[in-house]
Amino acid sequence: MANSAIDPKGQAPKTPVHGQILLEARGLSKGFPGVWKHLILDHLDFDVRAGEVHTLLGENGAGKTVIANILSGYYGKTDGEIRVKGKLVSFDSPRDGLAHGIAMVHQDLMLVGAFTVAQNVMVGLKAPPFSFRLHQVERKLDELVAHYGLQVDPRARVEDLSAGEQQRVEILKVLFHEPEVLFLDEPTSLLTPHEADQLFVVLRAMADEGKGIVFISHKMREVFAVSDRVTVLKLGKMQGTCHISETTEDELTRRTFGETVPDYMERPAVRSDKLAIKVSNLIPQGLEKKAPKSGFSFTLRQGEILGLAGVAGNGQSELIASITGLASPASGQIIILGEDMTKRSPRAFIEKGVAHIPERRREMGIVEQMFVAENVVLKDYRQTPFSRNTVLNHHEITAHAQDIVARFNALVPDLWDTECRILSGGNIQRLILGRETWRKPPVIIASHPTEGLDAKAIRHTWDLFLELREQGSGILLISEDLDEIMSLSDRIGVMFEGAIVGVVEGQDADRELLGHWMAGTAAQAA
Amino acid sequence: MEMAHLWGILFLSLHAMVPITLAAIGETIEESAGLFNIGLEGILLLGALAGALGAEASGSASIGLLSGMTAGALVGLLFGWIGTTLRGSQLITGVGINLFALGFVALMLTVLGAPGFHSVSREIQVPLIPLGVGSLSPLVPVTIVLAFAVWWLLRRTQLGIWIRAAGDNPGAADVAGLPVNALRLGTAVAAGMLAGLAGAYLSVDWFGAVTKEITAGRGFIALAIVVFSGLNPLLALLGGFIFGLFDGLATWVATYPGIKEIIPWQFVAMAPYIVTLAVVAGGIGRVRFPKGLGVPYLRE
Numbered sequence: 107m108a109n110s111a112i113d114p115k116g117q118a119p120k121t122p123v124h125g126q127i128l129l130e131a132r133g134l135s136k137g138f139p140g141v142w143k144h145l146i147l148d149h150l151d152f153d154v155r156a157g158e159v160h161t162l163l164g165e166n167g168a169g170k171t172v173i174a175n176i177l178s179g180y181y182g183k184t185d186g187e188i189r190v191k192g193k194l195v196s197f198d199s200p201r202d203g204l205a206h207g208i209a210m211v212h213q214d215l216m217l218v219g220a221f222t223v224a225q226n227v228m229v230g231l232k233a234p235p236f237s238f239r240l241h242q243v244e245r246k247l248d249e250l251v252a253h254y255g256l257q258v259d260p261r262a263r264v265e266d267l268s269a270g271e272q273q274r275v276e277i278l279k280v281l282f283h284e285p286e287v288l289f290l291d292e293p294t295s296l297l298t299p300h301e302a303d304q305l306f307v308v309l310r311a312m313a314d315e316g317k318g319i320v321f322i323s324h325k326m327r328e329v330f331a332v333s334d335r336v337t338v339l340k341l342g343k344m345q346g347t348c349h350i351s352e353t354t355e356d357e358l359t360r361r362t363f364g365e366t367v368p369d370y371m372e373r374p375a376v377r378s379d380k381l382a383i384k385v386s387n388l389i390p391q392g393l394e395k396k397a398p399k400s401g402f403s404f405t406l407r408q409g410e411i412l413g414l415a416g417v418a419g420n421g422q423s424e425l426i427a428s429i430t431g432l433a434s435p436a437s438g439q440i441i442i443l444g445e446d447m448t449k450r451s452p453r454a455f456i457e458k459g460v461a462h463i464p465e466r467r468r469e470m471g472i473v474e475q476m477f478v479a480e481n482v483v484l485k486d487y488r489q490t491p492f493s494r495n496t497v498l499n500h501h502e503i504t505a506h507a508q509d510i511v512a513r514f515n516a517l518v519p520d521l522w523d524t525e526c527r528i529l530s531g532g533n534i535q536r537l538i539l540g541r542e543t544w545r546k547p548p549v550i551i552a553s554h555p556t557e558g559l560d561a562k563a564i565r566h567t568w569d570l571f572l573e574l575r576e577q578g579s580g581i582l583l584i585s586e587d588l589d590e591i592m593s594l595s596d597r598i599g600v601m602f603e604g605a606i607v608g609v610v611e612g613q614d615a616d617r618e619l620l621g622h623w624m625a626g627t628a629a630q631a632a
Numbered sequence: 633m634e635m636a637h638l639w640g641i642l643f644l645s646l647h648a649m650v651p652i653t654l655a656a657i658g659e660t661i662e663e664s665a666g667l668f669n670i671g672l673e674g675i676l677l678l679g680a681l682a683g684a685l686g687a688e689a690s691g692s693a694s695i696g697l698l699s700g701m702t703a704g705a706l707v708g709l710l711f712g713w714i715g716t717t718l719r720g721s722q723l724i725t726g727v728g729i730n731l732f733a734l735g736f737v738a739l740m741l742t743v744l745g746a747p748g749f750h751s752v753s754r755e756i757q758v759p760l761i762p763l764g765v766g767s768l769s770p771l772v773p774v775t776i777v778l779a780f781a782v783w784w785l786l787r788r789t790q791l792g793i794w795i796r797a798a799g800d801n802p803g804a805a806d807v808a809g810l811p812v813n814a815l816r817l818g819t820a821v822a823a824g825m826l827a828g829l830a831g832a833y834l835s836v837d838w839f840g841a842v843t844k845e846i847t848a849g850r851g852f853i854a855l856a857i858v859v860f861s862g863l864n865p866l867l868a869l870l871g872g873f874i875f876g877l878f879d880g881l882a883t884w885v886a887t888y889p890g891i892k893e894i895i896p897w898q899f900v901a902m903a904p905y906i907v908t909l910a911v912v913a914g915g916i917g918r919v920r921f922p923k924g925l926g927v928p929y930l931r932e
Contacts, residue, residue: 199809200808204809216807218804219923229805235794236791237790
């Protein structure tokens, strides 16, 4: 099994797919009761053939995940028929899907953290209740790992593994059942570019064995790296299926999103001498052992976007916690808008004008059990007009929340009746973006701000960030998504093992060099 | 001190170990599946009453124990149903069980004509196993075997994997096709049965009576021991024995001529609780609990 990276363009076989149709859906429809009037899926025809990687491409909310969930048995369908190798079937549960050789790797990791890899596989085992086949499972996993080059230790505890490794565990989990059709719902969202390339090698190997692979994505680069065929979805409707060799990136982008995303967003030069953030020799809490003695030192001007790329776990969370007041730094100094904010409280940071778009949005960005309107004023409720003399002004809050929801196109059933818990990640992110930016804050610390958003919403967010930048906000952008960093940043640094490598001008940054910095292999690149 | 005293203390300890350990390993099963039942104390109390009534109605100690288990299972079923299908608050339900049991048992004792105290006659108590150095309740070996059996069930069987998956990540269990709520309900019933058995043991075996204070916080001690054990039934057995040991020592000190005059018995009676607290406090922080503990599961 080769481990070399795939060139993002090309390499997909140019020959048409002639394999047997493994799974076929005709007139597939799905309507959720209540909130949505239109059908989530509107009479779709879709098939998967042996030996192909078939990509489902579309924005968030296009219905990609719903198709996969229905065809793997997790959701029921409203209408239409499903055939497996020509035979009409109906699925009541994921087990039915598995019994027909159809498996799905979900976008969210569905793993039991306390279990080992093998024990996680056992969760889905159809075995007698008092049997215990751990060793058989481990041995079979050893074989699968070797066969597909998946690089996971079946005996490792899952919560000790990196996100990329956990993703591979998810794939192992379904491969264990030897499926013929495998759905992967945005499997690369947690992976570094290199890990994604490795995954594509595995997917290709599985397809070459005669499996049918359905790859769900909204990233154009990946579509061309791995697909044989691609089906474009938009708002639950088919936009057609075609061979990857018959189409181009521009055409697909137009069909999916209606516009193209530039590599570097043009912007007027904004040069302010005023510093938004000045950090000197900062060693955040939790990095005392990992970080170099000198700590972090960097500046962020007002009207500037500083991008910090890097694989998660290299000190990003700790740095952010320090400069938002969530954790007192072990040592060093933080100056925000000219004021020493070292060891001040989170509230002091908020009142100073530091907006924070956190990485774990469900845990840190919102209170899941609270209603939409409450979450929208989570940082402003103390101020007039949202409250007076500690009494909340319901009317003002409603009007404000309505405004934010409308401006950021959040799909929210009701402001005062919908708990944020039930919203999708993308919609939660829209609310957070609205809440954090509506005051045009002088300092914005944004971690993965567009993760889980579709291309249109990403474009809106980028435009918003540039607009805020022009109006004088200093924006610290921390993201694993190199595309985003490169499109937006005036300057780019890379987080690696508790330090910032580089800082280069954004406009002429070299993707390959940044990639090497991210992987810690800069010396080889030089 | 003579050997007989040592044996005496050991037997007292083993007898005191039984109810706490039974309740704790039951709770361990359901907490592994994600249910947190704070109503153990109430189930113990109801089990004690049901055990006494069952034994008296049938004239058989075994039927008494079975009655206690049945009562416990029913309460466990109710708790599990509220905690899963109805997605109610497990905390409130547990508190409700405790309050209900307190009132109900007091009422029933009054109805039985002996407010506060109802003794179970010697003939229908569980017969003890005579050993050379004293007599032991058959529930002592049963408890020890059960602790090992539950450890085996949770750690070394497919069913254990399913139960723990339902507790730690019910979403993952659901995706794998497991009936999360049914699994949880099953563990709630099993836990109720064990707590009910523990209660019946108090009335039909160990004390031979029902009072409304008969449980004396043992349900809560069992909860504390579950925390200390980190959901390991063998550690729960150890915790139960430690409590039992100090309980046994306390009883011995309080009754031994020459010592009981020096140390006030109220002071000694405190010892098992303080030791349990200390042990639990020492144990907390090192254990991890299922991520889904106490949270109803809802597929979105």
